[in-house]
Every structure is written in C-alpha cells, then in structure tokens.
Amino acid sequence: MSASFQERLAEGRVLIADGATGTNYQEMGLPIGTAPEEWLFEAPEQVVELHRAFVDAGADLILTDTFGATPLRLQHTSLAGRVRDVNVRAVELAREAAGDRALVAGSMGPTGHLFEPLGPLTRAECIDNYADQAAALAEGGADLLVLETFFALDEGLAAIEGTRRSSDLPLVVSFSFDQGTRTMMGLSPANVVEAVLPLGIAAVGANCGKSLENADIVVAELLDLAGDLPVWAKPNAGVPKIVGDAVVYEAGPTMLAAHARRYAELGARVVGGCCGSTPEHVAAVVQAVASLG
Numbered sequence: 001m002s003a004s005f006q007e008r009l010a011e012g013r014v015l016i017a018d019g020a021t022g023t024n025y026q027e028m029g030l031p032i033g034t035a036p037e038e039w040l041f042e043a044p045e046q047v048v049e050l051h052r053a054f055v056d057a058g059a060d061l062i063l064t065d066t067f068g069a070t071p072l073r074l075q076h077t078s079l080a081g082r083v084r085d086v087n088v089r090a091v092e093l094a095r096e097a098a099g100d101r102a103l104v105a106g107s108m109g110p111t112g113h114l115f116e117p118l119g120p121l122t123r124a125e126c127i128d129n130y131a132d133q134a135a136a137l138a139e140g141g142a143d144l145l146v147l148e149t150f151f152a153l154d155e156g157l158a159a160i161e162g163t164r165r166s167s168d169l170p171l172v173v174s175f176s177f178d179q180g181t182r183t184m185m186g187l188s189p190a191n192v193v194e195a196v197l198p199l200g201i202a203a204v205g206a207n208c209g210k211s212l213e214n215a216d217i218v219v220a221e222l223l224d225l226a227g228d229l230p231v232w233a234k235p236n237a238g239v240p241k242i243v244g245d246a247v248v249y250e251a252g253p254t255m256l257a258a259h260a261r262r263y264a265e266l267g268a269r270v271v272g273g274c275c276g277s278t279p280e281h282v283a284a285v286v287q288a289v290a291s292l293g
C-alpha cells in the first residue's frame with residue numbers, strides 16, 4: 001500500500017494535482033451538453049487515457065470523473081439514479097491509470113441549486129446528497145475526497161457534513177473565487193478559511209476562478225489565514241477567450257507553472273490546474289515545483 005495523502009503531506013514535499021477534466025474531454029470529442037460522467041460507460045478508454053496522461057506528466061493525485069455525480073446532478077443526465085455505479089466505476093478507472101503511482105481523489109462538485117429561500121435545496125437534502133456520493137466514492141476505494149468549485153457557504157458546510165456522515169477519508173474543501181477574489185455568493189478567502197478551520201478537514205483551497213492574477217491574491221489570502229491547515233491551489237489556465245469557434249485559455253504551460261511555483265514557494269501544499277489545464281500544463285508545473293528543491 002502506498003503512502004496516504006496525509007503521510008505524503010507530512011513528508012513536506014509539495015504535491016502535484018492534475019489538470020482539467022471537462023475542457024480536456026471536450027478536446028477529446030465530448031459533445032458540449034453531454035455530462036462528462038457519461039464517458040465512464042460510453043468511452044472509458046478516453047477517461048483512462050486522460051488520467052494516465054496526468055499521471056505520466058507527474059501528478060501525485062488525480063481527480064475522478066465525478067464532479068457532477070451527486071444524486072441531484074445526475075438526475076439531469078442519462079445516469080439518473082445510478083450514483084453508486086457511477087462513482088464506484090469512476091474510482092476504478094482512475095485507479096487503473098494511477099496504480100501505485102498516484103492517489104485517487106474523489107471529486108464532488110456543487111449541486112447546481114441554491115439553498116432555500118433563494119432556491120429549492122433544503123439542508124437535509126443537501127447533506128443526504130453528499131453522504132450518498134461520498135459513500136460510493138469510498139466504496140470504490142478513493143484515497144481522499146475533494147469538494148471542489150463550491151461558491152456558497154451553506155451548501156459547502158452541508159456537503160462537509162454529508163461527506164463526513166459516510167466517510168472518514170481525508171477531505172479537501174475548495175471554493176471557486178470566480179468573481180475575481182470573491183465567490184459567486186460573495187465569499188472571500190477569509191470567509192471560507194474561517195468557516196472550515198474548526199472542522200478538521202485535510203486542506204482548504206481554491207480552484208477554477210477568473211484570472212491567474214486574481215488567483216495569486218486568493219491563494220496568498222488563503223495562506224495568510226490557514227495556519228497549519230494545508231492549502232490547495234488548482235487555478236484555471238487563465239481567462240478563456242473565444243477564438244473562431246474554439247475556446248482558448250490564455251495561460252500556456254509555462255505561465256501556469258510560474259504561478260503554481262509561486263504558490264508552492266509561498267507555502268501551498270498541493271498545486272495543479274483547473275479548466276484549460278492539459279497534461280502539458282501539469283508536466284510544466286511538476287518541473288517548476290521540482291526546481292524549488
């Protein structure tokens with residue numbers, strides 16, 4: 001059995017996380033509007049191929065293709081009602097690529113609904129939602145769990161509670177500050193750290209977001225406040241632009257790696273990329289962080 005996430009963090013080395021799932025699948029032919037989870041059954045070889053490309057690039061951990069695999073989000077796909085199947089299979093495919101070379105992190109994204117009274121979601125329903133997904137990811141054999149791209153505190157806290165109800169795996173909690181240095185619901189990095197600090201999670205972080213300049217500010221603020229709690233930074237590859245009929249991210253591998261290196265230098269413990277980050281980006285991040293010695 002290889003070292004756990006906690007053991008690897010304790011070794012002191014900066015861990016490298018993988019890059020994007022969705023934008024890479026789209027490059028590989030996933031039609032817009034199709035849930036990435038559908039590829040777990042319809043194109044498993046593509047799922048394994050991307051995971052393997054990230055592991056070959058040097059990622060220490062890869063995220064499962066389960067960002068939208070909560071019961072609430074699967075409802076809107078052809079996989080409705082198959083939470084257990086989807087999440088177990090996603091971990092199996094990630095493990096096939098990772099073997100002993102990388103950890104498998106079970107990805108869990110937001111429900112896509114706002115809490116009452118702004119939306120239809122109740123706290124109890126939200127807790128159940130994440131308890132179900134976390135149970136399936138744990139059953140599949142995930143090494144850690146990651147709540148990522150969250151933007152609302154009520155949903156994030158309920159997701160932590162639900163996850164904890166069915167698993168004691170290390171839990172990373174990552175918000176998306178995609179309005180610049182605030183989340184869609186107006187949260188600052190300080191708001192997030194303050195809320196999660198007493199909860200015994202394994203790491204707090206930021207993923208996706210807006211520009212890399214914004215990510216620099218967000219990561220610095222997280223690091224300032226997190227104390228001994230490890231910080232996770234997985235920014236998107238800069239701002240996306242429409243060029244012809246393609247979406248192009250402004251940051252190439254070298255630019256993303258320069259920012260990731262700075263985060264590592266400042267004390268971030270896990271760095272990687274989000275939307276627009278390819279295996280080449282991850283390879284550049286690996287090299288840049290290794291040069292820190």
Ligand SMILES: [Zn+2]
Pocket residue numbers: 020207208209236274275
């Ligand atoms: Zn993203």
